[in-house]
Amino acid sequence: MCAYSSQQVHRRRLQGDTLSKFIHTEVNISRDETKKAVEYVVKKVEAILEKVCARDPRFGSAFLRSGSYREKLQVSDSNEFDFLVPLEYLPGLNFYAYSYCTQDRLLDESYIEVTCNPSPSNTVKAASQPSWERKDVADPFPDMFLLKPDKIMSTFKKEVNNALDLLNQTDSVYVRRRYQGNPAVTFTVKFGREEIDVDLVPFIRNPFPSWPIAWPRPYQRWPSAIKMEEIRKIGVDLVAKHPTFWRFSFSRVERFLLEDIDSDRGRRKDTLRILKKVRLDRWKPQFGKLLVSYHLKTILFWACEKYPNAHDWSDLVVSFERLLDDLIMSLSKGHLSHYFLGRQVNLFKSDAESQMRLTDLYKEVNAFKCDAEHFLST
Template sequence: MLCAGFSWGSLDSKVLSKFLNEEVWISREESKKALDKALSKVTTILQCMEERDPRFGSQPHKSGSYIERLQVSDPDEFDFMVPLEEFPKLVPVKVPFQLQLQHPSPPVDKSYVAVCLHLFPYTSPWQKNDVSELVQEGRIIIPKKVMSTFKKNVIQALETMKQRGSVDVHQLRQGTPAVTFTMTHNRNEIDVDLVPFIKDPFVTWSLPWPRFLRAWPSTDKIEKVKKTGVDLVAKHPLYWRYSFSRAERVLLEGIDSDGGCRRASLQILKKIRIDFWERKFGKVLVSYHLKTVLFWACEAYPQSCDWTDLSTSFKRLVDILIYSLSHMHLPHYFLGSDVNLFRKDCWPKLYNLCYEVKKFRRNPEWYLEED
């Protein structure tokens, strides 16, 4: 087996609690001030944009670690999802080969889908060539074009507001579904991600979740997740990627209403990733991986009594992380084993990271008490 190694060393819940209180928890008040500043700027930009191009909504959805109450570092990054408006019916479609040649792009797995407007008897502002291309079935909405148009609108809005000099808009990067800009708050820089998304475009829930014979989450929670739906974000030039950001927030709501230690365990693991592993290996392991580990752990250990002790709860997350790294496979929580969240080009670094996590498991208190 890959990454075989060390068993658990001593780990007292008091040590974890001290680390949580002194190193992990940050002021929600200070974070809220920074968020309010960012939200005010974002809302003004989107309202200005909507006057010029009503396809992009003016009411942002807060997203990311702050709104999920999982933030473990200084409040210098915030995410907002921007709804795309005025869509008629959207349907999945196979991308014609000719269109693939026009837009060379990486291969995709089952977390991606191409979508097409079925126009008759409708007309839609999304028919325009700046965001779509004509095919036999109708018009395919091209993520790359949508992102380019969205960024152009953001820059034009800032110029209209005469704030272009106070905000630094970053270059678009392939594989990133956001337009990012940097602003200043109390002499500190804040990075803001604006993520255009298609809100729950499908009529029915057709995904392989929930799994058969699972005991977590509850039936009521499952129905709430399904009602929230699955969204689409522009993470690929030709294909939209399923986004479960809003659904995951539903899963996290009240996750420790039974007095458990699930959220605290995840926050500790996130902080350890930042302080120890990211410095050495970069961002091959990210917060989304760890949140996925938590969801799998909750499904594997569905009872309240499984999460009453902080040390036991934290160990469960680390053990599942090591198991996933050992097999170089972390299944997507909603889409299952067909979608591996560990990118193949990151496997060499992930292999070395696995050994590092094993070392942590052998002597965790040394890491946690290190000055």
Template sequence: MSLLQEENEEDPSFISEFVRWGSFNDMLLEPVKVNEKFIPDTFLKHPSCTKNASLLITDAEENETTFLIRPFVRQHYLTDFSYSQAKLICNFSQQYNWGYLDSEILSEFLHREVCIPRSSTKKVVLNVMPKMLNVLKVVNTQDPRFSSELVISGSYNDKLQVSEPDEFDFLVPLKDFPKIIPPCLPEHLAKSDTVPLVVFPLKAETASPFSWEAEDVSDPLRANEYLVNPIKVMCIFKKYVQTAVQHLELTDNITVCKHYQGTPALTLIVQQGNTKTKVDLVPFVKDPYNYWHLAWPREGSKWPSAEKIEECKMMGVDLVAKNTVFWRYSFSRIENFLLESIDADGGCRKDSLRILKKIQIDHWELQYKKVLASYHLKLTLFWACEKHPNSSSWSDLAMSFRRLVDCLIGHLSKMHLPHYFVDEVNMFRTDNDSKVKLQELCEEVKKLKRNPKYYLSTEA
């Protein structure tokens, strides 16, 4: 096994990490020969290296190899390592400032605090789904442009729910939308995730009061061009939903909430006895463009696979209402597709994300919900997967969780989290108050890194 013997005991997490990495039986070392090499700077810069320390690597036959760590002095007593030995030292170097953490602790937390009984989720779904489908059927009879289909979205569909099932997101497809050419935008818009939605009129013989160039949902732009107005679409959708709720005599069970401009969802509160469930209905334009026009994937990216990328492109980017003029790109269907099989190799990516989401809700949401939402964590996972595309990087729960948290700290420290599919867009708020909050949150996440057991214990 491997041990760290260090005279300075001011930082217990420094010691525990060495013990942690020394516990792998498959890393037992063969007898080694000492050669001259230098100690990586990461050893020397660690704050705990204030006194001399020795790392003892001992193989199954009790043969020891020792190299000294002296602060700010490069020593030349490192060995010629085999592959397994090099892997051990690499892990030690990369993880030197993590507190003690192993997969057993994380797995116990996952099953104790994160997993939701399927029975409770099923009960809520059986209450909500039939009501929503009935409402949309009535909406569709009023205006066939709104589909009666419900596309399940959000954390429930991604299988990432970590709290009681009291929120559901549904996409409502807008029907009979003509395929359009991606617009040529000025530079300041080309680097955003919002676009105008311009349609051309249908042929006269097929035109109807429910076409997308009709006055109730669009504004004239130029000759034979109409701008589909997001505000008009959301207003008319809300009117139809309210009428449907009244028609179905569900006003005692369903409350239609006020719609705020710039919000792509119409929120309903569905009540069953003492249980209230929040439901977001999001009208969306499914794959309106006649080709994939975004600069994704990035050159040299090895995740996701080429096959998955082609399937994503075939699914296409969707649009949801944003404000008076612009629609916003939506990648909900693509994100769900990627998450569906993200751990087909037996990895622990999803479990790591669910654990981090639970910690975020329990410890950070109250103070930092304006700067860090669950969607930020999902994007962080995608970036971490692209940075570490190999299956071996995610085969262990503790290793996976470390990678995800380290990736989050990296983005928080830079106050920059690019959208995974439109990387010119920073998903973090950049006003002064948000910057202060992001800095504070970064320090909080570093506390998780130094002392994960506190956040994973029942008493926390």
């Protein structure tokens, strides 16, 4: 609830014209400039992955575009692009899902071990033949090989650097240091006066023999039954979010959900893009990655499930205030459930310091709600 002193004016009701103008002047980005940047980056990525794949075929060259630009949710300059890089020639895999307690955190059920069985003893592999049993990507055990995300990421980064050497681009392309928990190799390229960050994310594409999670939920009315079946066909992927354990990735599924989410002329994407822009301008400078775009996208998915009908999303103001209220509720609890994995996976950090900062962020977001008309119209 918004609280005002006797000296403060009453809250002005948020207007649809204000939101529409904000989209036009603050949210929409130049498609021409973005298209040029995309074409430039894609050529770079194609050249790099072609060299990587030629040296190490375990990393495929048939990349997939991902991220905000591919989902048509980008709200700032085109200086970040994501690409999924498939891992190839994988043998039969085994999966072990547990909850792990490490020194610094509890790993939830979205983290799993991946192993592969050794080749038959009578199989002789040439040194150049792709193999996931080598020590640069796996830890050997008597009856299996443990595919190690940290080793795979190190090998991939080494090959990206080798590719840049072969392309004579080490002066124009800078590969960033990789931090634990980041599933990407990130490099920066210059495009005119701008710098563009490019994430290359190796992933295991839909390796499970059957649908691996308890989704959809009982009596769920969104998305449609047809879409649910298509999502099952797309499958769940794995990415390297931990030195030892892989993590479920729903990037391709989420892109599919967003493709025609407003085919009924709803305002879902507009609502999300406004909230993303507000986050960039108002909350990111102080709170950084405590709240990220993925949190907001997750809130949209939950809201779509709760309000599955077309008329629920026909009004821009109602749609925006709905997402804003849901964000405030999640911040007040310090908990945002993963859309596909449910309540057992909290997308917010659960350590004491982060929870205290989430309380501060809750106050900021609530204050914004109390004066949204003023903020968005100035």
